Amino acid sequence: MRYGRLWAALILVIGGSFAVLGYYGKELYQQAPPIPERVVTEGGRTLFTAADIRDGQNVWQSIGGQEVGSVWGHGAYVAPDWTADFLHREASLLLEGWARKEDHAAPAELGDERLAALRARLKKEMRTNTYDPATGTIRVSEERARAIEAVAGHYDALFGAEPGLHDLREAYAIPADSIPDPARRRQIAAFFWWAAWACGTDRPGAAVSYTNNWPSEELIDNRPSGQLIVWSVISFVALLAGIGALAWYFATQHGHEADHDAALPASDPLLALRATPSMQATLKYFWVVTALILAQIGMGVLTAHYGVEGTGFYGIPLAKWLPYSVTRTWHTQLAIFWIATAWLATGLFIAPAVSGREPRFQRLGVNFLFLCLLIIVVGSLLGQWMATRQRMGLEANFWFGHQGYEYVDLGRFWQLFLAVGLFLWLGLMTRAIWPALRIDSANRNLLALFLLASAAIPLFYTPGLMWHRHTHLSIAEYWRWWVVHLWVEGFFEVFATVVIAFLFTRMGLLRPATATSAVLFSTTIFLSGGIIGTFHHLYFTGTPLAVTSLGATFSALEVVPLVLIGFEAYENLTLTRARPWVRAYRWPIYFFVAVAFWNLVGAGLFGFFINPPIALYYMQGLNTTPVHGHTALFGVYGMLGIGLMLFCLKGLTIHRAWKTGSLAFAFWAINAGLALMVLMSLLPVGLLQTWASVEHGTWYARSAEFLQTPLMNRLRWMRVFGDTLFAAGAFALGWFVLGLKTGWSLESGPDAVATLSAEGRLDATEPAPSAR
Numbered sequence: 080m081r082y083g084r085l086w087a088a089l090i091l092v093i094g095g096s097f098a099v100l101g102y103y104g105k106e107l108y109q110q111a112p113p114i115p116e117r118v119v120t121e122g123g124r125t126l127f128t129a130a131d132i133r134d135g136q137n138v139w140q141s142i143g144g145q146e147v148g149s150v151w152g153h154g155a156y157v158a159p160d161w162t163a164d165f166l167h168r169e170a171s172l173l174l175e176g177w178a179r180k181e182d183h184a185a186p187a188e189l190g191d192e193r194l195a196a197l198r199a200r201l202k203k204e205m206r207t208n209t210y211d212p213a214t215g216t217i218r219v220s221e222e223r224a225r226a227i228e229a230v231a232g233h234y235d236a237l238f239g240a241e242p243g244l245h246d247l248r249e250a251y252a253i254p255a256d257s258i259p260d261p262a263r264r265r266q267i268a269a270f271f272w273w274a275a276w277a278c279g280t281d282r283p284g285a286a287v288s289y290t291n292n293w294p295s296e297e298l299i300d301n302r303p304s305g306q307l308i309v310w311s312v313i314s315f316v317a318l319l320a321g322i323g324a325l326a327w328y329f330a331t332q333h334g335h336e337a338d339h340d341a342a343l344p345a346s347d348p349l350l351a352l353r354a355t356p357s358m359q360a361t362l363k364y365f366w367v368v369t370a371l372i373l374a375q376i377g378m379g380v381l382t383a384h385y386g387v388e389g390t391g392f393y394g395i396p397l398a399k400w401l402p403y404s405v406t407r408t409w410h411t412q413l414a415i416f417w418i419a420t421a422w423l424a425t426g427l428f429i430a431p432a433v434s435g436r437e438p439r440f441q442r443l444g445v446n447f448l449f450l451c452l453l454i455i456v457v458g459s460l461l462g463q464w465m466a467t468r469q470r471m472g473l474e475a476n477f478w479f480g481h482q483g484y485e486y487v488d489l490g491r492f493w494q495l496f497l498a499v500g501l502f503l504w505l506g507l508m509t510r511a512i513w514p515a516l517r518i519d520s521a522n523r524n525l526l527a528l529f530l531l532a533s534a535a536i537p538l539f540y541t542p543g544l545m546w547h548r549h550t551h552l553s554i555a556e557y558w559r560w561w562v563v564h565l566w567v568e569g570f571f572e573v574f575a576t577v578v579i580a581f582l583f584t585r586m587g588l589l590r591p592a593t594a595t596s597a598v599l600f601s602t603t604i605f606l607s608g609g610i611i612g613t614f615h616h617l618y619f620t621g622t623p624l625a626v627t628s629l630g631a632t633f634s635a636l637e638v639v640p641l642v643l644i645g646f647e648a649y650e651n652l653t654l655t656r657a658r659p660w661v662r663a664y665r666w667p668i669y670f671f672v673a674v675a676f677w678n679l680v681g682a683g684l685f686g687f688f689i690n691p692p693i694a695l696y697y698m699q700g701l702n703t704t705p706v707h708g709h710t711a712l713f714g715v716y717g718m719l720g721i722g723l724m725l726f727c728l729k730g731l732t733i734h735r736a737w738k739t740g741s742l743a744f745a746f747w748a749i750n751a752g753l754a755l756m757v758l759m760s761l762l763p764v765g766l767l768q769t770w771a772s773v774e775h776g777t778w779y780a781r782s783a784e785f786l787q788t789p790l791m792n793r794l795r796w797m798r799v800f801g802d803t804l805f806a807a808g809a810f811a812l813g814w815f816v817l818g819l820k821t822g823w824s825l826e827s828g829p830d831a832v833a834t835l836s837a838e839g840r841l842d843a844t845e846p847a848p849s850a851r
Contacts, residue, residue: 082524085599092603096610103614103626104557111553112277112289112621116215118269120224127269129215133549135270137473138263141466142238143404144483146411147253150274151290151620152699152777153556154485155407157386158251159781160700163294165230165275167778170298172226174201202299205279206288217276231268238264250783252389252403259469274552277621291627293619293696294777301776303696307618310628311693314635318687321639325604354731355431357441357511362731363449364424365724369816371417371456376809378410380802386795404467408481408488409460414712415486415567416456421720422571423448423504425578426533428727430511433526433581438510445507451500458496459489466490477548484555486563487543494543501537508533525584525595528602529577535570542566553621564613567716573602575719579671582726588661601640608636615690619699627692634690641683664729666742670722673750674715681710685757697772701780703765706757714753721812728819736826741818745811752805760798764791 118127139150139161148158177197178186186194209218219227236244237251238258248255258264277289279299287304295301381392382403390398427445431437465471466480479490487494509530516526542561546554580594614622614630661668685707689698698704729737767790772780779785818824 082595082599085596085603086524089599089603089606092607093610096606099611099629100613103623103629106623106625107553107557107621110282110621110623111551112273113210113212113215114273114551115210115217118217118219118272120219120221122221124224126219126224126227127272131266131269132273133270134263134473135266135268135273136552137477137548138258138267139270140483141469141471141473141476141481142257142267142483143408143467143481144488145485146407146481146483146488147404148251149700149781150271150552151278151556152293153616153620154700155403156700156702156705156781157389157403157786158253159783160294160777161271162274162278163296163700163776163778163781165271166279166294166296166301167298167776168230168233169223169226169272169275170201170205170279170296172229173204173223174198174298176222176226177201198298205299206281208280208283210280227272231265231272234268234271235261235264238267247783249389250787252385252398254390254398254402257402257404257467257469263469285624287624289621290619291624291696293699295697295772296776296778303693306624306627307692307696310631311691313628314631314691317632318635318638321608321636325639355437355441357437357445358428358431359731360442360445360449361424361428361727364420364427364452365728365816366820367449367453368417368421368424368720368724369813371413371420372809373813375410375413375417376806378406378413380806381406382410383795383798383802387792402467405464408463408467411486412460412463412488414717416452418712418716418720419571420452421724422575422578423501423536425723425727426504426508426574428730429578429581430508432585432730433522433529434512434515436511436514441507441511444503448500448503448507451496451503455489455493455497455500459493462490462493463488474548484559486567487559491544498537498540498544501540505533505537522584522591525577525580525591525598528595528598529581532570532574532577536566536574539566539570556620557617557622560613560616564616565610568711569606569609571716572605572719575716575723576601578723586661586664604640605637608633608639612637615695618692618695631690631692635687638683638687638690641679663736664726666737666739666746667722667725667729669746670718670725673718673746674722676750677710677714677718677753681707681714685710697777698765698769700777701765701768701772702761703769706761706765709753709761710757724816728816732819732825738818738824738826739815741811741815741824745808745815748804748808748811750808752801752803752808755801756798756805757801759801760794763797764794767791767794 114129114132115127116129117125119125143155144150145154148154148164149156149160150162152160152162154160174186174197177200178184178189182189182193186197189197204220204223210216211218237248237253238256239261240256245255258267278294279296279301280288282289287306288301291307292301292304295303381397381401384392385398385403385406389403390396427448431441462479463481466476471480477490478492482488482490482494489497512526512530512533516523516530540562542558542565545558545561577598580589580598583589584591584594611629611633614626615634616630618627618630685703689695689703689707725742768780768785771785785791815824
């Protein structure tokens with residue numbers, strides 16, 4: 080079978096998509112909100128300097144950055160969005176000051192006409208762009224300067240130890256004196272002011288702010304622009320058109336497969352598999368994966384609890400040692416670590432099995448990489464803890480502490496270390512696969528795609544090295560989403576798709592030709608929307624306005640291949656009934672079925688729920704985002720990691736039957752717990768926040784005034800049911816994996832089905848083994 084057209088389509092999609100991504104990245108460098116050299120009053124008094132703003136960004140990063148509240152809507156959800164909060168406080172104080180000075184009354188006491196006049200004046204004051212490119216200065220009125228200084232004073236007290244703000248710190252889950260140095264507190268306020276200034280000040284020559292009028296703020300008429308609404312409608316049309324086109328393609332291909340009547344193997348082809356030393360060495364990776372899953376869930380329990388008891392855990396003052404900023408950092412970081420480790424270990428396990436050759440010193444390389452990964456995990460987590468304790472200088476924090484960017488929080492040294500480790504992993508993969516790739520066989524194209532997907536993993540982690548300590552926030556966000564969206568959500572999924580295809584072809588359940596065509600086609604379809612779809616994360620981060628149109632359209636196309644994913648789920652499910660010997664792989668395959676389900680629900684439905692610009696305008700930074708985050712990250716990539724781990728563990732115990740009671744409980748408890756967590760707590764909280772955002776503004780939806788109401792606290796407590804079931808399932812999974820070592824997860828004798836299959840006494844009347 081010839082694959083030239085499929086390869087050409089894939090190369091065209093990748094090349095064209097990255098050309099677009101690169102072009103608008105260049106535009107972003109030129110059009111990002113300017114950082115002024117000085118912010119001065121009309122009388123010439125300096126409020127902030129560029130150094131204050133840049134160092135303030137570093138101070139914000141050192142306390143946890145996006146793990147303590149959010150900036151431009153990206154980050155955590157207990158503390159406020161600091162940009163929306165600063166913008167509202169500044170506007171309110173300025174309006175209050177004018178009303179008190181000129182009318183001797185509060186704004187609420189004024190008549191409608193007078194209030195409208197003051198609000199029009201406020202809008203002009205705050206939306207007028209006074210940045211002077213020639214001098215690099217922003218000029219503000221004396222009245223506005225006093226409002227800015229008052230808000231800065233509020234943050235000085237909040238991040239200090241002011242007793243009067245104890246309850247607010249409790250609501251925000253911020254310990255007292257989280258920034259002991261008064262100079263650092265002044266700097267973080269300067270950074271917050273600049274980020275809020277970009278939200279409320281019009282771009283030169285445009286009628287929208289640098290952040291496309293985000294956040295919603297009625298005091299200065301920050302409202303959705305026409306562009307957001309129009310492109311939201313177009314995104315719906317693009318989605319429907321894409322679904323129609325894909326459905327038509329499937330209809331035309333129905334019944335054209337030449338191998339639907341082909342016989343399946345009568346016995347398990349993997350019985351002939353003999354684990355090489357390097358394959359056996361991957362076992363320790365899966366032990367660590369299991370331990371990290373449990374540790375991540377533990378941090379998730381603490382993080383969720385801090386939403387209702389900000390500085391303690393059932394009365395224990397745990398925040399003195401493990402504050403919210405640390406537990407949430409570790410919760411998100413451990414998720415990336417264990418999922419990546421599971422997938423990397425799967426690659427190391429499969430590579431020698433594919434080629435049938437164990438390269439010299441391969442086991443040494445696998446063991447050395449394992450040691451490196453352990454050092455990275457422990458070292459980076461410890462550095463993040465020390466950073467939030469304010470025990471590092473700002474430069475040391477950048478290199479060894481907490482970078483403050485969600486999912487890539489680890490210090491630059493640990494990032495470099497991990498990048499080197501990923502390239503080492505690629506080298507181990509290449510040297511194991513290369514002999515098979517040189518042979519002209521039916522698997523050659525699939526092997527090439529396997530190697531390409533493997534190469535993409537280290538290559539697309541390196542964009543995380545493109546920002547530096549003082550890099551502009553808009554540019555850092557651009558590169559961060561290359562890692563989070565393209566690396567985590569993009570090429571890891573391509574890699575997993577290829578790995579699953581290899582597993583099924585190796586088992587004789589798919590023909591190599593069928594698998595190759597399907598993987599090339601699905602990868603092309605997925606990346607055609609997925610690469611440029613990265614822009615949907617960047618609507619409101621100071622990017623060029625064209626990013627909105629591209630992000631809206633292509634993020635809608637990301638959903639297209641997911642709507643027909645039920646076919647994949649059904650096919651995987653039917654594989655468990657194909658032959659008696661396939662029952663041994665039932666639970667790993669069930670996890671792949673769960674991947675398909677959560678791909679549709681978590682990545683598809685909940686993803687598109689927040690992706691259109693008009694939806695994200697009101698939902699960005701609310702609990703609708705973790706609805707998508709939990710169901711997509713764990714539901715899709717986590718389930719994939721567990722499924723791949725179980726396949727490899729089965730390969731290492733191929734002649735022993737499993738006792739699957741605890742594994743069955745783990746599967747159903749994890750999936751049911753995840754659903755309950757979302758439906759009983761996260762989604763209701765997010766929807767109520769969205770309502771508040773539409774009615775009153777983003778600042779209110781994220782405020783302690785709204786989030787600490789009895790109803791919202793009850794909804795957060797409702798997580799207990801889903802979280803408990805989910806944790807029980809994870810512990811059952813750990814118990815099962817541990818039992819493979821101790822023996823309690825294995826039958827006392829050999830696998831009866833496997834033994835009969837190996838001896839040729841099972842399904843003896845079936846045709847000779849062949850692949851479907």
